[in-house]
Amino acid sequence: MNSFSGFIPSTFGNLRNLEWLTLYDNNLTSSTLDLSFLSSLSNCKSLTHISLSNNPLDGILPRTYVGNLSHSLKNFYMYNCNVSGGIPEEITNLTDLTTIVLGGNKLNGSIPITLGKLQKLQDVDLEYNQLEGSIPDSICLSVELYELELGGNKLSGSIPACFSNMTFLKVLSLGSNELTSIPLNFWSLKDILDLNLSSNCFSGPLPLEIRNLKALIEIDFSMNNFSGIIPMEIGSLKNLENLFLEYNRLEGSIPDSFGDLISLKSLNLSYNNLSGTIPVSLEKLSYLKDLNLSFNKLKGEIPRGGSFGNFSAESFKGNELLCGSPNLQVPPCKASIHRTSRKNALILGIVLPFSTIFMTAIILFIIKYQKREKGPPNDPNMPPVFNLQCGRAFKSFDVECAMMKSIRHRNLVKVISSCSNEELNIMIDVASALEYLHFGYSAPVIHCDLKPSNVLLDDNMVAHLSDFGIAKLLTGEDQSMTQTQTLATIGYMAPEYGREGQVSTNGDVYSFGIMLMETFTRKKPTDELFNGEMTLKHWVNDCLPISTMEVVDANLLSQEDIHFVAKEQCVSFVFNLALECTVESPEQRINAKEIVAKLLKIRDSLLRNVY
Known part of the structure; x- marks a missing residue:
């Protein structure tokens, strides 16, 4: 965790008694493409721990060098080192290995079937690479495996049925792959704590057998094709703290049994087809901090007790038939609603849909009329x-x-480039840079002036964040915010920055959200369309529930495209992420780590459905 640079010396092999080599979080590279410094380490017969993570090694993982390392080696960390090539089968020579961390690289090919020979393995992290094929059954031979992270690859097929034999398994992350089925005996993993199956191709109903996983603390099944009702049996998972089921095709009501999830802190059921009322039983969840029920078909009064007093309109938007407190941006509930006669209920059932259609038509007409009045973007007189x-x-x-x-x-x-189809990758690059600034050092760095003109692209269309002229380093006891008298760019700076000169990592997140909107709408926040109360953020927020096509750049999305539905869903995800970045309250904005994770999910979903 320093600023060392240059080549990793090949003379480490002279340290014959070396046991630990930790060089992580620096700027070190290899003098050769084959990472030859690893060869010298074969002389260190007592070596038990190697940590090279977060260094730009920029090489190919060598088969022979890895296999010749000390047979006493227990921990091998090479996370986020820009290493490519396949995972060498020779790694199975290291029979004492308990930890392999090779995530965040460019490793390709398949997971070696010989990996199961490492029977002392406890932690395997191969996430965010380019691995393909199926998950080999042989991995189940590593019976002591405690944590298995394979997310962010291109793995396909079924989860191996033999996973049910891995009784020590506590953390399983398979998100952002192309997996299609879950064996029935998988639900016998009664001691698993963290289960991530998000952004895959799983379909069908959620199994009732999920009740067997009594120890579960987190479930992430988001961005799949799960359908049917949410089983009430989930309510028996008393230790569950985080439940993510967003972006599926779930229907029916939210089970009353959710009120029994006494440890629940986060619940996301957004973007499904859920109907009925919000169970009053949720008021019992005293630890619930994050709730997202948006974009379903829920109706009736929003509960007021328990943690519900802390939730904002963002938790409930997109449910047109909800009512409750005005600060939640829903209509007030009518006191007489429960005494309405059957005749009146019938009239409401007929009139309400027609009035909704009528108002939607008026809004669409106004938007289209405004566009026509502005004239075409490319004036022939130019x-x-x-x-x-x-x-x-x-x-x-x-x-x-x-x-x-x-x-x-x-x-x-400053010129960005003439790109037209790399927008999503560029924004992932910018978000990754932001994540590093906010979390990569002991003291967070705030850029303070995030905008498109401060993003430069290299020959490979990789984005680089630049211009740190007014950046701030958060030091001292309070590392959450600081004050400044330096003014950032109008349109991109967060409200609290403009009002009070208050800068924080949350302010950078707000600016990123505006950039995200600008990238996908092709409208600057200072566009003449926006004046008075109407801003780019409000325009996207108001138009999005009606139609994504109203706000998206026409060059990015066309209804004639054979993949229109998948691409439209992707763009919708992007705009909703942008709105999460730009909520009014700084404390309620998501952070850069969450932004990167969500953008990667969106990209993986798009690639899976289109390419």
Whole structure:
């Protein structure tokens, strides 16, 4: 955790009695593509621990060197080192290994079937690579396995049935893959604590056997195709703290038994087809801090007791038939609603849908009329260089980008690039940079001026965050916020920054949310469309429930596209993430780690459904 740079020496092999080598969180590289420094370590016969994580090694994981390491080696960490190639089968020579962490790299190929020979394994982390194929049954031979993380790859097929034999397994993360089925005996893992199956291709109902997993603390089944009702048996999981079922096709009512989840802290059921009322039993959940029931078909009064007094309108938006307190942006409940006659109920059942359709039609007409009044974006009277329908314009712009992306000066215009189809990857890169600034050091760094012109692209279309002229380092006892008199860019800075000069990591998140909206709408926050109370954020928020097509850049999404539904869903996810970044209260905004995780889920979902 320093700022060491340069090559890792190949002379470490001279330290014959070396037991621990920890170089993680630096800027160290290898002098050769095959990571030859590992070869010298074969002389260290007492070596039990190697940690190289978070260094830009930029090489290929060598088969021979890894296999020749000390047979006493127990822990091997090489997370986020930009290492490529396959996982060498020779790693099974290291029979004392208990921990293998190779996540966050570019490893490809399949998981070696010989991995099961390492019977002392307790922790395997291969997440966020490019691994393909099925999960080998042989991995079940590592009977002491405690934690298995394979998320963020391209694994397909079924979860192996033999997983039910891994009685020590406590953490299983298989999210963001292409897995399709779950064996019935999988639900006998009664001691598992953390289960992540999100962003896969699982379908069908949630099994009643889920009640067997009594020790569960977290379930993440989001972004799948689970359907049917939510089984009331989930209410028997007394230790459950986090339950994520968003973006599925679940229907029916929220079970009253959820009120028995006495340890629950986070509940997300958004973007399903749930109906009925919100159970009053949820008022009993005294630890519940995060609730998201948005975009379902819920109706009736929002409970007021328990933790419900702490939730905002974001928890309930997209449910048109809910009523309750005005601060939740829902209509007040009518006191006489329970005494309404059958005749009146019938009238309401007929009139309400027609009035909703009528109001929606009016809103759509106003938006379309405003667009028509503004005129086409490419005026034929413009000089040809500025007319983007002219073929020479693209060539001219590409030439300008090629020249200017390699130079940098405070008095030169900063150019992003002429990209049109890499928006999602670029925003993932920016979010990753933000995550590093906020969490990569003991003292968080706040950029304070996040905007498109401060994002530069290299030859490989990788985004780099630049211009730290007004950045702040949070030091001292309070590392949550600081004050400044330096003004950031209008339109991108968070409300608390403009009002009080208060800067925090939450402010960077707000700016990122505005950037995300701008990237996918192709409208700057200072566009002439926005004035008075109407802002880019309010425009996206108001139009999104009606139609994604009203706000998305027409160059990114067309109804004629054969993958329109999948792409529209992706864009909808992006805009909702942007709205989560830009909520008014700084404390209620998500953080950079969560942004990266959600963007990766969105990208994986898009790739799975389109490509």
